[in-house]
C-alpha cells in the first residue's frame with residue numbers, strides 16, 4: 001500500500017497512461033510561476049489548445065464574409081450547431097437527431113419542461129432530489145408555481161439517507177408513496193455536492209412505472225460517465241458543456257429529446273431556429289418545428305460560443321468515452337486509495353465507494369468540522385492545489401482523465417498531509 005505514495009509509482013503510472021498525450025492539448029493554469037494542480041474540471045474544464053483556432057476561424061469568417069458567413073462553406077453558421085451533433089450524440093449515447101447544442105443549461109431545463117412537465121390537478125407534482133443544485137430547484141419550483149400549483153405539496157424532494165446518498169431505493173420508496181401524483185421525475189446524473197452517480201435506466205423504469213415523465217440534469221455526468229441516453233429511455237435531458245466538456249465559461253449547453261418524442265405536436269415555446277430548416281427563410285407566420293431535438297431551438301446560436309466545443313469534442317472523439325472512463329476510474333481510485341491510507345485521520349469521503357456509483361469526483365469532509373475544512377481548503381488554494389468548496393462543509397476534488405495525472409493526485413495528498421502535520 002505504501003508503494004503507491006511515491007513519486008516513482010505516480011511517474012510509472014503516468015508513463016503507462018494510454019491517454020497521457022491529451023494533457024498537452026490543454027492550457028494548464030499557472031498563477032505567477034506556480035503551475036496549479038487543477039481539480040475543478042467538474043466546475044470549469046480547462047481550455048483545449050485547439051479552442052482558440054476554432055474561435056479565430058469564426059472571427060475570420062465574420063471579418064471576411066460578413067452575412068455571407070451564414071451560407072458559405074462547410075462551417076457556415078446556418079448549420080453550425082449541426083457540426084457538433086454527431087460527436088455529442090456519441091458522448092451521451094444518443095442518436096444524432098436526439099441531441100442539440102443550444103442556450104444554457106437552466107434555460108434548456110425550463111424550455112424542455114414546457115413540453116415535458118404537463119401537470120394536471122390529479123398529477124401536479126415534480127419529484128427531485130433534496131439538496132439539488134440551487135438553479136435546478138429554482139427552475140422546478142418556479143415551474144410548479146407557473147402552472148398554479150403549490151411547491152409545498154407539489155415539489156417533492158426526496159431525502160437522502162444518513163450517509164447523504166440516495167441510491168435508487170430512495171427514489172423507489174418516494175415513488176411508492178407519491179407516484180400517483182408525480183407528473184415529472186427530474187434527477188441528476190451525478191449529484192453535484194456528493195458526486196453520487198445514478199443508474200439512469202433504472203430511474204426511468206421506476207418513473208415510467210409510476211406514470212411519470214423522466215428527465216435528467218446531466219451537468220456533472222456528460223463527458224464524465226459513459227451514458228446511454230437513448231437506451232435508458234429517458235424522455236429528455238439537459239447538460240452544460242463548460243465542465244467535463246471543456247468548452248469555456250457559460251458555453252452553449254446541450255439537450256436530448258428521445259426519438260419517440262421526435263414528433264412535432266408536443267407543446268413548446270417556439271423560435272425560428274426550431275422551425276423546419278428547409279422553409280425557415282420563407283419567413284412564414286406558422287411555426288413548423290423540425291422533428292427531433294433541433295425543433296426545440298429558439299434563436300440562431302451564438303457561433304462564437306459554440307466554437308470551443310468543436311475543439312473539445314475532437315479530443316473526446318479521439319480518446320473515446322470507454323478509455324476516458326477507464327482512466328477516470330483508475331485516477332479517482334488512486335485518490336481514494338491514498339486518502340484512505342495516508343489521510344484517514346483527516347478526511348472523510350462522502351462519495352460512494354462503489355466505482356459504479358461515482359464519476360471523476362471525490363467529495364471530502366474534514367474531520368475537525370467546517371472551520372477546519374475552510375482552513376484546509378484555503379491552504380490547498382494557497383499552495384497551488386485547486387479544488388472547490390461547497391457549503392456547508394465539502395471540498396470537491398475532481399481528477400479529470402483528459403488532463404489530470406497521478407502526480408497531480410500525489411501533490412494533493414502531500415499538500416493535505418503537510419497541512420495536517422504543520
Ligand SMILES: Cc1ncc(COP(=O)(O)O)c(C=O)c1O
Nearest residue numbers: 104105106133135136192219240
Ligand atoms: C447540476 C447543475 N444544474 C445547473 C447548473 C447551472 O447551470 P447554468 O448556469 O449553466 O444554467 C449547474 C452549474 O452551474 C449545475 O451543476
Ligand SMILES: Nc1c(O)cccc1C(=O)C[C@H](N)C(=O)O
Nearest residue numbers: 042043044133192219249250390
Ligand atoms: N458555472 C459556474 C460559474 O459561472 C461560476 C462558479 C461556478 C460555476 C459552476 O458551474 C458550479 C457548478 N455547477 C457546481 O457544481 O457547483
